Amino acid sequence: MKIEAKNVHVYYGSDHVLKGVTLSIKKNTVTALIGPSGCGKSTFLRCFNRMNDLIENARVEGEIMIEGVDIYHPKINVNELRKTVGMVFQKPNPFPKSIFENVAYGLRVNGVKDQALIDEKVESSLRGAALWDEVKDKLKKSALALSGGQQQRLCIARALAVEPSVLLMDEPASALDPISSIKIEELIYSLKANYTILIVTHNMQQASRTSDKTAFFYMGDLVEYDDTRTLFTNPKKERTQNYITGRFG
Amino acid sequence: MKLRETIIEKLLLACSLLTIFTTVGIIGVLIFETIGFFKEVSLIEFLTDTEWTPLFSNKRFGILPLLTGTLLTTFIATIVAVPLGLTIAVYLSEYSHKTVRNLVKPMLEILAAVPTVVYGYFALVFVTPMFQKIIPTLSGFNALSPGIVMGIMILPLVSSLSEDALYAVPKSLREGSFALGATKFQTSWKVIVPSAFSGISVSIILAISRAIGETMIVAIAAGQQPRLTLDPTVPIETMTTYIVQVSLGDVPHDSVEYRTIFAVGMTLFVVTLILNNISFWLKKKFQKHHR
Ligand SMILES: Nc1ncnc2c1ncn2[C@@H]1O[C@H](COP(=O)(O)OP(=O)(O)O)[C@@H](O)[C@H]1O
Ligand SMILES: [Mg+2]
Numbered sequence: 001m002k003i004e005a006k007n008v009h010v011y012y013g014s015d016h017v018l019k020g021v022t023l024s025i026k027k028n029t030v031t032a033l034i035g036p037s038g039c040g041k042s043t044f045l046r047c048f049n050r051m052n053d054l055i056e057n058a059r060v061e062g063e064i065m066i067e068g069v070d071i072y073h074p075k076i077n078v079n080e081l082r083k084t085v086g087m088v089f090q091k092p093n094p095f096p097k098s099i100f101e102n103v104a105y106g107l108r109v110n111g112v113k114d115q116a117l118i119d120e121k122v123e124s125s126l127r128g129a130a131l132w133d134e135v136k137d138k139l140k141k142s143a144l145a146l147s148g149g150q151q152q153r154l155c156i157a158r159a160l161a162v163e164p165s166v167l168l169m170d171e172p173a174s175a176l177d178p179i180s181s182i183k184i185e186e187l188i189y190s191l192k193a194n195y196t197i198l199i200v201t202h203n204m205q206q207a208s209r210t211s212d213k214t215a216f217f218y219m220g221d222l223v224e225y226d227d228t229r230t231l232f233t234n235p236k237k238e239r240t241q242n243y244i245t246g247r248f249g
Numbered sequence: 250m251k252l253r254e255t256i257i258e259k260l261l262l263a264c265s266l267l268t269i270f271t272t273v274g275i276i277g278v279l280i281f282e283t284i285g286f287f288k289e290v291s292l293i294e295f296l297t298d299t300e301w302t303p304l305f306s307n308k309r310f311g312i313l314p315l316l317t318g319t320l321l322t323t324f325i326a327t328i329v330a331v332p333l334g335l336t337i338a339v340y341l342s343e344y345s346h347k348t349v350r351n352l353v354k355p356m357l358e359i360l361a362a363v364p365t366v367v368y369g370y371f372a373l374v375f376v377t378p379m380f381q382k383i384i385p386t387l388s389g390f391n392a393l394s395p396g397i398v399m400g401i402m403i404l405p406l407v408s409s410l411s412e413d414a415l416y417a418v419p420k421s422l423r424e425g426s427f428a429l430g431a432t433k434f435q436t437s438w439k440v441i442v443p444s445a446f447s448g449i450s451v452s453i454i455l456a457i458s459r460a461i462g463e464t465m466i467v468a469i470a471a472g473q474q475p476r477l478t479l480d481p482t483v484p485i486e487t488m489t490t491y492i493v494q495v496s497l498g499d500v501p502h503d504s505v506e507y508r509t510i511f512a513v514g515m516t517l518f519v520v521t522l523i524l525n526n527i528s529f530w531l532k533k534k535f536q537k538h539h540r
């Protein structure tokens with residue numbers, strides 16, 4: 001889905017942490033959000049599924065349109081929005097339930113009762129997250145017994161099961177070992193065909209390998225936003241240049 | 250300085266030893282007197298006879314009426330305290346504002362601090378007459394009223410400890426659930442409550458143990474008539490009530506009648522011990538589950 005952010009400001013109490021961010025994202029692309037810690041990447045990402053609503057003193061201003069719909073409009077059903085805009089977190093957060101129930105959860109809370117349909121969706125989501133072959137014989141086992149990398153792919157499968165069109169990923173591979181991390185990257189690449197993906201990452205290689213567009217943030221400002229190749233080979237701003245060549249951050 | 254440390258250490262050691270000796274002493278007396286009791290009454294009779302009449306001329310020593318009396322009142326207390334306590338816990342942990350939580354929690358805990366004799370009379374002179382208007386056949390002494398009142402008494406045990414367990418569930422699980430489009434209600438009952446399962450069951454078991462051991466409320470309002478029944482409207486007697494009844498009475502100390510209270514006490518002890526073990530096992534199982 002097409003996403004447009006217009007002049008987005010976010011405050012935590014009196015802290016002004018996002019200072020007027022405007023950018024637009026095309027359908028079925030991967031956009032990487034990069035920048036030093038604390039520059040507001042997660043905050044920005046959490047605007048798109050209104051996760052910031054859960055933080056008591058957070059305030060969002062500006063406009064975010066997803067497929068032409070203003071998601072901060074008072075008439076918007078936030079639960080419906082979050083079904084369309086899925087999220088994968090930095091640390092794998094599987095529920096203390098079985099592998100199967102973790103994936104089925106999103107379906108069940110959305111009122112799906114048909115067991116055959118649930119079975120089918122659980123399998124296709126696990127396949128989509130490249131986890132099916134590893135877990136197909138232990139679907140009834142606790143998700144907490146999986147490795148960190150498997151848990152993160154389970155969380156991706158869980159997000160896919162409700163059939164979102166947008167996937168938000170907040171440093172999905174940062175807590176994982178290099179091999180699991182590569183697997184997640186390959187997965188992101190394969191998901192691009194069907195989803196519009198926004199991914200926060202600290203890893204420059206990861207950003208350049210997986211994304212079409214890259215947005216560089218610095219202290220709450222969107223400094224530069226361009227095709228990933230251009231941004232990494234020929235950045236227009238000195239700050240971007242310094243960051244990607246590792247002079248700070 | 251060194252000497253002072255040593256003295257303090259020895260004193261602390263003495264204190265812990267004193268506790269251990271007291272416990273061992275109590276259990277020792279209990280076992281000794283219980284053995285004495287079973288020299289005169291067979292274990293089979295104790296466990297299978299359906300009547301408990303040690304103070305009558307036709308003596309029968311079946312623990313079942315006292316056991317069902319205890320279990321009946323405890324069961325009623327549990328079905329009052331658990332749903333209510335858990336709902337309050339979920340409300341306080343997931344819905345209420347922090348200030349409400351910090352106000353309501355201590356207020357609920359006051360319920361546990363009310364002297365049980367007050368609860369007992371409350372059950373006898375207020376709750377029973379009130380229920381008699383709805384259930385005319387309800388006897389003046391019954392299991393229903395003290396059961397319900399006992400449920401209110403143990404409510405804060407359930408709500409307070411369950412709330413602690415719910416509150417300790419990591420925020421990331423709530424976020425994970427909300428991110429899938431789940432409502433607050435779904436998140437609370439389908440993710441947070443199951444995640445806090447061990448803490449909640451420990452709180453419930455603790456509350457049940459408390460109800461089983463409760464004496465004053467049932468002694469005042471449930472009657473003193475050992476009766477093998479599951480009917481909550483008729484007078485019954487619990488194990489604790491029986492012990493009080495005999496202890497306060499003028500039964501000669503070196504008699505089988507007197508030793509019955511140790512056999513009953515032992516039964517009470519065993520039931521509570523089993524519950525403690527279940528709670529211990531649940532705690533351990535859960536810890537392993539979460540690595
Ligand atoms: N819940 C919160 N309450 C208050 N301040 C927050 C909260 N979350 C983040 N911040 C602050 O907002 C700024 C941006 O944070 P964040 O979006 O997490 O940055 P990033 O993901 O780029 O590291 C930081 O200064 C951080 O301390
Ligand atoms: Mg972050």
